Amino acid sequence: MSKPTPRETEVIGWMAAGKTAAEIGTILGISPITVNTHIANAKASLGVFKDTALVAAALRNGIIR
Secondary structure, three states: OOOOOHHHHHHHHHHHOOOOHHHHHHHHOOOHHHHHHHHHHHHHHHOOOOHHHHHHHHHHOOOOO
């Protein structure tokens, strides 16, 4: 398990706040496709398959609060 990048961590934080990929894209000034790429890469880094598991793993490992 590797650590997500700072941008992936930022995206996970917005996911935990209940934002959609489109909303996160608007907030960060990137496309929703790029947001989904960051999410996919973060899932691979943490070894999970679902969005909820990604947020849970990030919380468990102290990546987000």
